[in-house]
Amino acid sequence: MNYIRSRLGLKLFLSYLAVLLVGVSVIWVTTRLATPRAYARHLAYMEEQMGSSGFGTMMGQGQGQGQGQGQGRGMMADFYENFQASFNEALFVAVVAAAIVAVIVSWLLTRNIVSPVQAMMSASQRISAGHYDERVHSSGSDEIAQLAARFNQMASQLEQVETMRRQLIGDVTHELRTPLTSIKGYMEGLVDGVLPASAETFDQIHHEADRLSRLVDDLQELSRVESKAYSLDVRPITVSSLVQTLLKRLSPQATAKRISLRSDLPADLEPVLADEDRITQVLVNLAANAIQYTPEGGEVVVSAVRRENEIQISVKDSGIGIPAEHLTNLFTRFYRVDKSRSRNAGGGSGIGLTIARHLVEAHGGRIWAESVGEGQGSTFTFSLKTAS
Numbered sequence: 001m002n003y004i005r006s007r008l009g010l011k012l013f014l015s016y017l018a019v020l021l022v023g024v025s026v027i028w029v030t031t032r033l034a035t036p037r038a039y040a041r042h043l044a045y046m047e048e049q050m051g052s053s054g055f056g057t058m059m060g061q062g063q064g065q066g067q068g069q070g071q072g073r074g075m076m077a078d079f080y081e082n083f084q085a086s087f088n089e090a091l092f093v094a095v096v097a098a099a100i101v102a103v104i105v106s107w108l109l110t111r112n113i114v115s116p117v118q119a120m121m122s123a124s125q126r127i128s129a130g131h132y133d134e135r136v137h138s139s140g141s142d143e144i145a146q147l148a149a150r151f152n153q154m155a156s157q158l159e160q161v162e163t164m165r166r167q168l169i170g171d172v173t174h175e176l177r178t179p180l181t182s183i184k185g186y187m188e189g190l191v192d193g194v195l196p197a198s199a200e201t202f203d204q205i206h207h208e209a210d211r212l213s214r215l216v217d218d219l220q221e222l223s224r225v226e227s228k229a230y231s232l233d234v235r236p237i238t239v240s241s242l243v244q245t246l247l248k249r250l251s252p253q254a255t256a257k258r259i260s261l262r263s264d265l266p267a268d269l270e271p272v273l274a275d276e277d278r279i280t281q282v283l284v285n286l287a288a289n290a291i292q293y294t295p296e297g298g299e300v301v302v303s304a305v306r307r308e309n310e311i312q313i314s315v316k317d318s319g320i321g322i323p324a325e326h327l328t329n330l331f332t333r334f335y336r337v338d339k340s341r342s343r344n345a346g347g348g349s350g351i352g353l354t355i356a357r358h359l360v361e362a363h364g365g366r367i368w369a370e371s372v373g374e375g376q377g378s379t380f381t382f383s384l385k386t387a388s
Contacts, residue, residue, distance in 0.1 A: 020102045024095050116144050120151050132159035168333065172219065179212040222333065222351050225358040232278060232362060236271040236387035239304045239311060246283045246302065250291060258296045261287070264303040272311050272384040278359045279384070282367075285352040286315040286380045294319035294377075306386070310365070314381040322371040322378045330369050331357040356382070 119136045126134045135155060138148030186205045189195030224230050243263045254261035272279075283302070290300045298318040305312055322330070333354040360367045360382045371378035 017103070017106065020099060020106075024099070027095070028091070113144060116148055120148060123151070123155070127155055127158065132162050171333065175215055176212070179208040179215070182208040183212075218351050218355070222355055222358075225355050225362070228362065232275040234273050234275055234363070237274055237276050237279075238271050239269050239313060240265055242274075242276065242280055242283060242313075243302050243304075245280050246287055249284060250287050253288070254291050254300065257291060257294070259291055259294055260299040261291065262299075262301055264301050266304070269304055269311065270306065271387040273387050274363055274384050279363070282356045282359050282382060283313070283315070285356045286382075289352065290315050290317035290319065290378075290380070293317065307383070310383045310385055312381050312383045314379050316377065316379040318377045321374045321376045322369065323374055324371070327369050327371065331367065360384075 116136065116138070123134045123136050132155060135152050136148050138145045138152065183205055186195060186201060186208070190197060190201065195201050240263075243265060247261060247263065251261055287300060287302065294300060294317045300315065300317045303314050303316065305314075331353045333351045357367050363384055365383040365385070367380070367382035369378060369380050
């Protein structure tokens with residue numbers, strides 16, 4: 001019994017066989033019950049027809065009416081027995097033929113159903129062993145084909161997650177190695193007496209340690225936003241208040257680089273549904289990147305516009321611009337447009353845009369980047385639902 005329960009093909013085959021046996025039993029019982037009544041009814045009709053045609057009178061003139069009627073009933077009884085025997089024989093042959101055909105068809109159907117399931121079982125075992133490129137063949141549009149398609153989709157997502165995991169480990173290792181190597185080099189220089197124990201040397205060590213600390217903090221924040229291990233205090237808030245907070249926070253940084261940081265907001269802009277702290281974090285990330293990649297004398301403008309039932313907030317700069325082939329990958333963690341640019345020279349940890357994307361999506365919005373090309377600036381835009 002346990003063996004039967006563990007075999008899908010056998011269970012399907014036995015279910016087909018059970019349906020067949022039930023059908024044959026119903027046919028057999030029905031014919032056994034219905035045949036005598038049907039035969040008697042048709043026989044009575046035949047006797048009535050023969051009586052009206054004078055068949056009974058002709059039989060009575062040859063041997064007497066009573067004797068003719070007795071012999072007629074005997075002949076009818078023999079005829080019924082022969083009819084019943086022939087009917088049973090034909091029914092038996094039909095049942096056997098139907099059973100053979102049904103068994104063959106059941107086996108074919110069972111194989112067609114079980115084979116894809118067995119293929120998915122084998123593929124799942126290979127995937128569990130680390131072979132994430134495993135796929136199963138799917139054809140048709142029935143439930144089994146849909147299951148195979150979902151299985152392949154799951155396998156593709158697992159392969160993508162594994163690829164991202166390996167890439168993340170490599171990126172984090174690289175990002176951590178750089179400041180650690182610098183700190184180690186400075187310390188070795190101090191121990192060997194190659195570097196002087198001056199304030200400048202200690203400032204360099206502190207700078208690398210601070211950079212390492214920021215990277216760890218950003219990784220912690222990324223882990224929280226990717227796992228959604230935070231709560232949102234969503235309430236109506238005006239875009240102007242968000243932008244004013246941004247301007248106060250980043251104006252000193254922009255002034256130090258001689259960059260004009262300003263806003264361009266319509267007066268009648270409706271409030272948005274957002275967590276003030278989280279969306280401020282998004283704006284700060286976008287504006288800080290814009291200031292970082294905009295040369296002296298440039299401009300960064302924060303604007304907003306309504307599109308149907310959402311507000312689109314944009315941060316536009318006149319900076320170095322972004323080639324078109326990099327736009328879709330900008331929100332991938334540790335992605336760099338210029339592979340040769342170091343974090344020390346180029347700025348942040350490389351995951352600020354990734355954090356921004358997760359926070360915007362958590363609000364039910366979307367975020368994207370646009371740029372005409374290198375040297376022509378770029379625009380980062382995200383959308384939020386209106387409060388009305």
